[in-house]
Amino acid sequence: MTISDSAITVQPGAAKSSNGAIEHSREVLKRSCVVIRFAGDSGDGMQLTGDRFSSAAAAFGNDLATMPNFPAEIRAPAGTLPGVSSFQLHFADHDILTAGDQPDVLVAMNPAALKANIADLPPGGILVANSDEFTKRNLTKVGYPANPLEDGSLCAYTVHSVAMETLARGALEHTELSKKDASRSKNMFALGLLCWMYHRPTEGTERYLREKFVRRPDLAEANILAFRAGWNYGETTETFAVTYEVSPAKLDAGTYRQITGNTALAYGIVAAGQRSGLPVFLGSYPITPASDILHELSKHKAFNVTTFQAEDEISGIGAAIGAAFGGAFGVTTTSGPGISLKSEAAGLAVALELPLLIIDVQRGGPSTGLPTKTEQSDLLQAMFGRNGECPLPIVAPRSPTDCFDAALDATRIAITYRTPVILLSDGSLANGSEPWKVPAVESLPPIEPGFATAPNAPDGSGEFWPYQRDDDTLARPWAVPGTAGLEHRIGGLEKADGRGSISYDPDNHDHMVRLRQAKVDGITVPGLEVDDPDGHAELLVLGWGSTFGAIGAGCRQVRAHGLAIAQAHLRHLNPLPANLADLLHNYRTVLVPEMNLGQLALLLRSRFLIDVKSYTKVSGLPFKAEELRNVFIDALKGDLL
Amino acid sequence: MSATDLGLPLMGGLDAIPTTDQKQSAKDYTSDQEIRWCPGCGDYAVLAAVRGFLPELGLRRENVVFISGIGCSSRFPYYLNTYGMHSIHGRAPTIATGLAVTRPDLSVFVVTGDGDALSIGGNHLIHAIRRNVNLTILLFNNRIYGLTKGQYSPTSEVGKITKSTPRGSLDHPFNPLSLVLGAEASFVARAIDADRAQLTDVLRKATAHRGTSFVEIYQDCPIFNDGAFDVIRRGGDNAKQRIIPLRHGEPIRFGVNNEYGVVLGEGGFGLRIAPVAGVGEDAVLVHDTERPDPSIAFALSRLSDHDLTHTITGVFRCVRRPTYDDGARLQIREAKATESADLAALLRGRDTWTVDA
């Protein structure tokens, strides 16, 4: 990461952290940041383990970022490489932007996890391996001729070989638990051990386990026992000579929690419903990685949130349109090929000019592609992927926590301008998490639905004209059924401007096409801010969506070399901020890194006639800060492209 | 996950919809739009029946909504002075579902055709019916694609020569009533466009039913499938020999002199038609729309031959079953009654930490 770990102070003997109150009888090294990767079989509970460690780090006051990485199969064959699931987390005593390029510590629960991840562990890194799983059979399964824990092949690393399963089972000997259940708690053993190594508080995890297994207190206690056994193992055996401390980060004052992008989106939707006073209706069909938004929203019925698990993607958006016609805040969520299925109905929503929020959690494509991996490859589809001239606004959050604000922002646009809005999240935002400074509810912007209540015909006829527009926003009135005197019919056929009746008139169609475009083009979005601390950078790195963290971290590294570089990040992809044209012309080079084959670059080139440089990667994994740093330095040297 | 008793109220289809004391007429329900169906199209008769029947419901006009898909019949909403949406091909049930779930104060109709509902929208139709959303679905079945100028539809007979099937169509047609009964429909009926009295009667019962009411209307398309239903549309003895009208609580009989009856099939399976004189009056099946088991209703749907040798009309089935939209609203009400809706508390969650200034 950007800030090196060289600032190490050695504290002899026991250490007492400021708020963790955990005492150790070992040498304590201070670290400014640490990256841990938990890796194991899909069935080993690595996501839960990582998530718990993150919570402990968050509760301790570190800044943090996480990156889960799991296969699409729920349970790929046990012990195989395709079945490996991992969770990387980066925690620090300062503000950080990414989940880290490479781990400092790799926890490998089986040979497959080791094989799939060891290449990412830099020399000198710490490996904690569950030796119980390193059996001949398991080693053969992944093509290890000999046990790497014993054959010296891992001598570049500090290797801790721990019989986690045996030790966890031993700790549970006196419980009623079956051998199988006891073995399954090995992940909690690993978590306990890592919590000990990094001085993490333990109460949160114990409380979490009690709540999670509230109906199975025996399992709760067993997991807690295994967790404590892991902690005690570190404390009592001599294997671990040192432990590490990462002090709390100096974040802005406030109340914090940890949150994933999908949860933040769901909360943003709930908040938008509350701030607009509208009932929320989500029509959705389960699809990875968007389903968690459906799951989360289905819990919040008390906030007047209705969730409808539809028979397919089309029905999900169709029902949301129906709800919007009735005056609710209609939302639909999807991912991957789901957004293709919604195209037709999204076009209808553009023609109807009804508020609608369409959330696309982008994943690897084409087709089914890589369901659990991340990509930014739906931008052009969001822009143009409907028949006819069919413009709609596009909003993209930059980080898991920004998903909350982006959802509110997208709702504001949808309701103010009576238009469907596409919010482009992606797999890394959806499942990634970071600390979130919880906003005060009063600080959230109110959203005014402004339903039509009276006839509006400009000819004084006392009729209601559904396509009579607001002069400023060009929005049409939102007149909901149940309002007497405003009965009207709308549909997908072209409408006469104003009156809204079916019209095949050529001039009217030309006019309406231009009006719909003008409405979207005229949406007010904030000007783009540039981070150019020196004020004389010649290279502007322009990104959008989830690449914000990696681009930012890459820029920090470049600046640490004493070089000037500017960063700007687009939230509004359509319309683009009004000051973008000038901004782009201010820099000698504009570089656009994207996790696609250059979709934003294509838009910018055609729109502004600027030869922006495009750096692309489509591996299903986020950019690494170091990778981008090198790209930026190349660009500064003029070597790029 | 276990099934829970939703404790749903037993209501009528129009309960919770605001009514008016003002006298309404068909004219009140007539919009200013010029009707663009072909002369002689059966849609006119259905429109007249609907305009004539809506006023008698006594609902506030602004609380009536017609949603349609694409096709000739889907122009229907434009001609009614209610709220309406002419949506996209096959998707009307989805839009109507979202509307009905969020707005219990609306009477929501879906107008669709054989291509719209049974071909491109087949999936949405069966799922709306399965959920039993409080909707009235009117399927105009003319057994042809009209708006696209005469291709065979999913209800066209095998071997039909059309623009897209010069050697005859190969697809086996759907029997729409068998299909929706298989989808657990709680209200199923059939009417003929030309028989206004019966159509109105069916519409009345359909709107009074809470849940999805499915009404198939045989509709003549004189342009592309002229006379498809003539043998039953034209009245007279020919029609009497073919049409088997269903009346709840009455023996199912028909014929020029009511000489035929519907009786249980061989070995108790299915139904068959027999001369009443031959089997005796007691053997004739007494129609019961409220039979919980749909087998008899299904057997009745199978008695209707595609060539219209026999055509059953009237209400096949009308049973009470929890509706999706009532259930969804009940869950919201219960959540509101038992959980706090404190946004600040939600955003904070359970694990927070504080950073001091």
Ligand code: SF4
């Ligand atoms: S094509 Fe047939 S169904 Fe369509 S309007 Fe003309 S007659 Fe009616």
